Amino acid sequence: MAQEEVPSQDPALPATAYAVLGLLSFGQELTGYDLRKWAMNMRYFYWSPAQSQIYLELRRLLQHDLVEVQVEEQKSRPDKRLYRITEAGLKVFREWLDHAPVGPPLLKHSVALRLFFGHQTDHARLREVLTEYRDWAVEQTTGLTELRTELDQRLPYPALVATWGSAYFAAEITAIDAVLADLDRMDREEEAD
Amino acid sequence: MAQEEVPSQDPALPATAYAVLGLLSFGQELTGYDLRKWAMNMRYFYWSPAQSQIYLELRRLLQHDLVEVQVEEQKSRPDKRLYRITEAGLKVFREWLDHAPVGPPLLKHSVALRLFFGHQTDHARLREVLTEYRDWAVEQTTGLTELRTELDQRLPYPALVATWGSAYFAAEITAIDAVLADLDRMDREEEAD
DNA sequence: ACTGCCATGTAACTAGTTACATGATTGG
DNA sequence: CCAATCATGTAACTAGTTACATGGCAGT
Missing domain, CATH: 1.10.287 (Helix Hairpins)
Structure with missing residues (x-):
């Protein structure tokens, strides 16, 4: 890795990352598990990515400081990781919502x-x-x-x-x-x- | 690689391969370039894969003997490779058409x-x-x-x-x-x- | 003169998948 | 008692992408 010079001006995230960010933009703290359930409600118009992909996006968003996490320790099961959107995340999300080019739907029928x-x-x-x-x-x-x-x-x-x-x-x-x-x-x- | 024992009973091809096979099932000999143009006519209901992906699928289909190729030499430009579906290819295609499970459309709107x-x-x-x-x-x-x-x-x-x-x-x-x-x-x- | 079409291919990358692993808790 | 839910994560893989390279030929 090079020494950080610019704090990643334009992360250019994949669509799924914006979907995750958007779900968090409702203001609730959510786990990866919660997000998967929400994503399933969106399956009617937006293909639900695999569970593993959601966890991956969360880690990426965390690296970019677009979300923050609060770890709740659990006895004898994976720690619960509650994600919340940051100010920076909200900014990036709104930027996408307002200025991303309008693309055609991706359809494989x-x-x-x-x-x-x-x-x-x-x-x-x-x-x-x-x-x-x-x-x-x-x-x-x-x-x-x-x-x-x-x-x-x-x-x-x-x-x-x-x-x-x-x-x-x-x-x-x-x-x-x-x-x-x-x-x-x-x-x-x-x-x- | 293991020594070949069975001549690949069930190749389990990706959807795009079947799309290519299907286009060839109309009976014409087509180049990768032609296929891309045809695929663009299908973009209304089936996402057109990138050009490089089509050439990749053709090579895969060739390996499985589902298509055969006739190379026309060209002076000073890439040789023209005319693909034709084989009997085996037609069989595999019909098998898919008749028996593949009916899946929901993949939509990312x-x-x-x-x-x-x-x-x-x-x-x-x-x-x-x-x-x-x-x-x-x-x-x-x-x-x-x-x-x-x-x-x-x-x-x-x-x-x-x-x-x-x-x-x-x-x-x-x-x-x-x-x-x-x-x-x-x-x-x-x-x-x- | 220049644009667009023909025609194939490689390289590097990203998005996404399936399958596996763990294991207590809750509800019928 | 059994199944489903909660909850995260890794590994190996496949599908797909963008960008690049080549270069003649046809039409305006």
């Missing part, structure tokens, strides 16, 4: 990918895959509606995102139904020649 | 993430970010409609996905408008106290 290659399989199997995805999407809407009622008024912005998420899954369900109908149409057209 | 943390910024900035995203989404629908007319009849399944994609972006635009309206409402409620 494996079901859409499989439909794209539909010429290599049959409609029966395609319908199975699509239906399974549809069922999953229905479950997600249920989960989101529950989450939203849980959030409402207390956390207005997360509630807004939950509403958005519901709309997203509703749209997916409608789109799947349209695709399913199109597959039927294709079958009928094939039959009638 | 940085705009939704920023809205989630709206308490740390102001509505003016939030509106800017949302509007910029909205504009981008509008562009995407335009691109997709063009692509769909280009695909229609010739490639029915990609056309289906393109339609789905249009619906997705349309839903995003509607959702953003709803969020924008909600922000207005929040402003009015704040004002009236």
Whole structure:
């Protein structure tokens, strides 16, 4: 390591670090374990990183003095490490929130990918895959509606995102139904020649 | 390395490898360069990996004999490597298409993430970010409609996905408008106290 | 004259994953 | 009594990124 000259002007953190920082920006002291649970509530629109990744980001943020930790000793189990955002952390987070370039969402839709290659399989199997995805999407809407009622008024912005998420899954369900109908149409057209 | 005993029964390839294999399953011989262009057409629903990653996957697929290559020598520029899917490749691809478990889409929506943390910024900035995203989404629908007319009849399944994609972006635009309206409402409620 | 396309590849890095290890406490 | 939860962390790996290098040829 070189001798420190500048106290890291622009840490250029990965998105996950900002997600962690953002969760801490609500003002509560949280453990890595707590953060993982919160991150799971965000899975509807932001892929939850693995548990080990969260602990890694926390250590990185600590090194940059963007969070501070208070260790609570526990008998015969790992010490509880309560993280809190620092002034510097809040500053960096707000800077990101206000000035980071608006990027497109990163999407890897494996079901859409499989439909794209539909010429290599049959409609029966395609319908199975699509239906399974549809069922999953229905479950997600249920989960989101529950989450939203849980959030409402207390956390207005997360509630807004939950509403958005519901709309997203509703749209997916409608789109799947349209695709399913199109597959039927294709079958009928094939039959009638 | 151990001495080869089994000729790699289950290669367990990453998703990107299947995407490449799938593109080759249309029957054309393609270069890495061609594949990158095709992958860019899929960016609406499946994140385009970096160019270097595509070349890497091709080399891996070659090692597994899932593709074969025909080298065309070029004077004073890199040789053109035309890849073609093999019988084994087609088999592995179909196996994946038919039997891979249906996974949820991987989504990292940085705009939704920023809205989630709206308490740390102001509505003016939030509106800017949302509007910029909205504009981008509008562009995407335009691109997709063009692509769909280009695909229609010739490639029915990609056309289906393109339609789905249009619906997705349309839903995003509607959702953003709803969020924008909600922000207005929040402003009015704040004002009236 | 210059920009963009064709075409491949390497090097160094970062983000992320899965699997493992530990072990008491709480709830049904 | 058994399963889940709490709570952190390491090790080995894979997927993916950016930046660089090369250099002719086609179109405006």
